[in-house]
Amino acid sequence: MTIRVLVADDHAAIRSGLRLILEGDEDVAVVAEAADGASALTNARALRPDVVLMDIRMPGTDGIAATRAIVAEGLADVLVLTTFDLDEYVFGALRAGAAGFLLKTADAATLLDAVRRVAAGEGVVAPEVTRRLLAAFAQAPEPVEAEVPADVAALTDREREVLAGLGQGLSNAGLAQALHIGEATAKTHVSRVLAKLGCTSRVQAAIRAREAGLA
Numbered sequence: 001m002t003i004r005v006l007v008a009d010d011h012a013a014i015r016s017g018l019r020l021i022l023e024g025d026e027d028v029a030v031v032a033e034a035a036d037g038a039s040a041l042t043n044a045r046a047l048r049p050d051v052v053l054m055d056i057r058m059p060g061t062d063g064i065a066a067t068r069a070i071v072a073e074g075l076a077d078v079l080v081l082t083t084f085d086l087d088e089y090v091f092g093a094l095r096a097g098a099a100g101f102l103l104k105t106a107d108a109a110t111l112l113d114a115v116r117r118v119a120a121g122e123g124v125v126a127p128e129v130t131r132r133l134l135a136a137f138a139q140a141p142e143p144v145e146a147e148v149p150a151d152v153a154a155l156t157d158r159e160r161e162v163l164a165g166l167g168q169g170l171s172n173a174g175l176a177q178a179l180h181i182g183e184a185t186a187k188t189h190v191s192r193v194l195a196k197l198g199c200t201s202r203v204q205a206a207i208r209a210r211e212a213g214l215a
Contacts, residue, residue: 003119004031006047006076008040008063009055014104018053018081021108028115035059037066044075050119054098056082056089064092071097071200079118081111094207099200100124123201151197152212159196160214162189166202167209 005022007030009015019030031047034040037054038061044052052070056063067078079100080093093101099118102111103126114124155163158179165175175186190202199205 001027003028003051003115004047004049005029005115006032006034006040006043006049006052008034008037008052008058008066009081010035010058014055018111021111022053022115024108025112028112037061037063040066041069041075044070045073049076051115052076052078053115054078054080054093056080056093064089064096067093067098068096077118077121077200079114079124081106091207094201094204097200097204101203102126103128123203125201125203148212149208152208152214155193155196159189159193162186163193163197163205163209163212164214166190166193166205167214169206 005028007015007018007022009018012035015033015035019033022028022030031049032043034043036058040052040054040063041061043049052067052075054063054067063080063082067080070076070078077099078097079102080098081102081104082089083104090101100114100123102114102124106114106126117124152160152163161179162175165178170178172183172186172190175181175190176183179186181189190205194200194202194205197205197208199208
């Protein structure tokens with residue numbers, strides 16, 4: 001099955017380079033390019049790609065707004081590909097529902113693997129990004145008597161434990177070890193937690209855990 005990709009970046013040379021990499025794989029096809037978020041949204045509505053490879057900083061409608069709209073309308077999964085600076089743009093993209101976050105320094109094999117994984121419904125976050133996000137969480141002030149959101153409160157005790165583990169950056173294997181359960185069971189719990197909270201990635205769930213005071 002061919003994975004249909006929309007490439008959104010305001011630099012034509014970068015779009016051309018990404019197209020060259022992606023179409024070097026016989027299972028991937030670039031169905032369109034967009035130079036800004038508005039064009040990305042328009043093309044996503046018209047073409048319904050499997051994955052949108054999205055830059056963040058673009059003129060007009062930026063990648064965060066475009067990601068939010070694309071995810072809200074269920075048009076495609078979004079994989080953010082950008083130069084990384086830990087700021088409101090990164091958190092904004094993940095809160096907007098991006099399924100993955102990758103650096104533009106990623107090599108061709110890493111990029112293709114990320115596209116395949118996002119198309120398969122998995123979340124992908126560059127290790128450098130994960131480390132920086134977790135460091136930011138560790139440095140942030142603890143929430144003071146934060147009110148637990150209704151959807152988090154509705155989770156079972158085990159699901160809240162899983163969410164707390166995601167907030168600590170644990171893998172499925174790490175969750176299994178911490179909670180004394182099988183890895184397959186941990187994976188099932190993670191899927192249920194993401195679905196119940198409307199999260200499209202583990203990092204988005206980690207943000208929710210932090211905001212709810214569980215991490």
